[in-house]
Amino acid sequence: MIHHYQQLLSPTNHDNNNGWNHRLKNPVFAFAAIVTTVIVVCSLAYNGMDVGTSTFAIASRLRQSSEAAEDCNTKLSPTSTTIPSPYEQIWKNFTTPNWAKKKQQYRDIELDIPEAERICFVHVGKAGGSSVGCSLGFSLHCDNTTQIYDGLLPQRTTRLFHTNVYDCFDDSAYFLFVVRNPVERLRSAFLYERPNSEAELKKEYPDYYERRKNLYLDCPSFNTMENFVQEGMTKHGNASDVCKTRAMEAVRGTRHFSCHMYFNYQFHLEGVPSDANILVIRNEHLIPDWNSVEHYIGGVKEIMPPEKANETMPVMNKSTKDQKDKWISEDSTKILCMNLCNEIVNYKKILRLSLNLNYMEVEHSIEELRATCPMYADFEEGDCPLPMPNISDKLKASRGYEHLS
Ligand SMILES: *[C@@H]1O[C@H](CO)[C@@H](O)[C@H](O)[C@H]1NC(C)=O
Ligand SMILES: *[C@@H]1O[C@H](CO)[C@@H](O)[C@H](O)[C@H]1NC(C)=O
Ligand SMILES: *[C@@H]1O[C@H](CO)[C@@H](O)[C@H](O)[C@H]1NC(C)=O
Ligand SMILES: *[C@@H]1O[C@H](CO)[C@@H](O)[C@H](O)[C@H]1NC(C)=O
Ligand SMILES: *[C@@H]1O[C@H](CO)[C@@H](O)[C@H](O)[C@H]1NC(C)=O
Ligand SMILES: *[C@@H]1O[C@H](CO)[C@@H](O)[C@H](O)[C@H]1NC(C)=O
Secondary structure, three states, X not given: OHHHHHHHHHHHOOOOOOOOXXXXXXXXXXXXXXXXXXXXXXXXXXXXXXXXXXXOOOEOOOOOHHHHHHHOOOOOOOOOOOOOOHHHHHOOOOOOOHHHOEOHHHOOHHHHOOHHHOEEEEEOOOOOHHHHHHHOOEOOOOOOOOOOOOOHHHHHEEEEEEOOEEOOOOOOOEEEEXXXXXXXXXXHHHHHHOOOOHHHHHHHOHHHXXXXXXXXXXXXXXXXXXXXXXXXXXXXXXXXXXXHHHHHHHHHOOOOOOHHHHOOHHHHHHHOOOOOOEXXXXXXXXXXXXXXXHHHOOOOOOOOOHHHHHHHOOOOOOOOOOHHHHOOOHHHHHHHHHHOHHHHHHHHHXXXXXXXXXXXXXXXXXXXXXXXXXXXXXXXXXXXXXXXXXXXXXXXXXXXXXXXX
């Protein structure tokens, strides 16, 4: 098994350069996903700031909720209208993108939430977090008719962490993750970031142009999910060696081509404090898990009645991508599982760290994963064919500071 793996993966093993010497801050992840289509546009865009002169603004200390206030010399009082954004404490020359904030009408709620109760929403891309985020009252690109849901959770969840926007207080009471089977998440990311045409990519997503071009347009056989794996990730595939290396690195999250593949479970897990209190909503069990989180933090039971699920949390409509685009053969699934082995380990870590899920629920999700990745679902840290990547530089460049401990 291991031998087979090395054969398949050999093209990338020599290349450790993660290609991350250049950073564009201020991503605007346009969640173009409204009720009818889930098109979460992950686009890096300048935000009118002086990107040319700004380099890394690395803070070497933690951002506590109380420090944030001191930083700006703002004494919070009942008349204060805003609490300084943790993101802006670190990236002094940038503003927190609008999508990352609560909708305007819900921002003041934070003033009434004691610091010790604030929750950070950890939105791992393509895991189903948009639906949850809309119900929590975040802007994202939620339909303007979506409303904050009842209960404690949407009130207390005041800030979010998504890709390279970490706008959370490190002393948040809880960090709420939304997770999904890692292979499904990967597939969704692949199709979501695939450009329709070069012209459109250039025009609509100029700041993503280079990265996406490198993965998709320069490697024309990477059109459907199945071809991406068969041509790019097998020994017999017809993609060039350069393209094969890119495919492997993209899937493993070691190089930034696809934003949602790069900012993966490991990044978001290691991006939160090591002693974070973690809550989890599983995409596959959205309603029961929302309810268990609400109950865990002291709210009423069954706040979201299952029979009302469609109205209360409209799962954003499934992508309209062709079945053929999405289909993955058994062989390709196996190859993805192998390359996502460390992601599987991190996915299970998040599940096991969750305070709201019980042992049976975690086991149930691992059982579901076995159906997709029978060979790797039970691998634990250190078992995988490749070691867990060292992402300390990635965290520094993307979250904005060096250490948490
Ligand atoms: C998904 O979108 C289609 C077409 O817009 C619509 O007919 C359907 O009701 C939607 N389904 C859900 C669950 O929102
Ligand atoms: C922010 O911008 C100012 C003026 O352009 C510059 O002097 C300063 O070094 C920048 N700060 C950071 C942290 O990039
Ligand atoms: C919601 O969006 C629609 C279409 O963009 C717009 O016509 C409408 O005024 C908006 N409603 C609110 C309450 O902002
Ligand atoms: C690669 O190309 C050859 C010749 O065109 C073809 O027979 C083969 O099926 C291709 N391989 C894959 C994995 O598609
Ligand atoms: C919710 O919507 C989906 C898709 O339209 C439908 O299949 C399902 O039966 C609905 N569930 C309920 C409880 O109405
Ligand atoms: C991870 O990488 C950083 C910087 O490249 C290095 O300082 C650190 O020692 C590495 N950590 C481990 C455990 O190898």
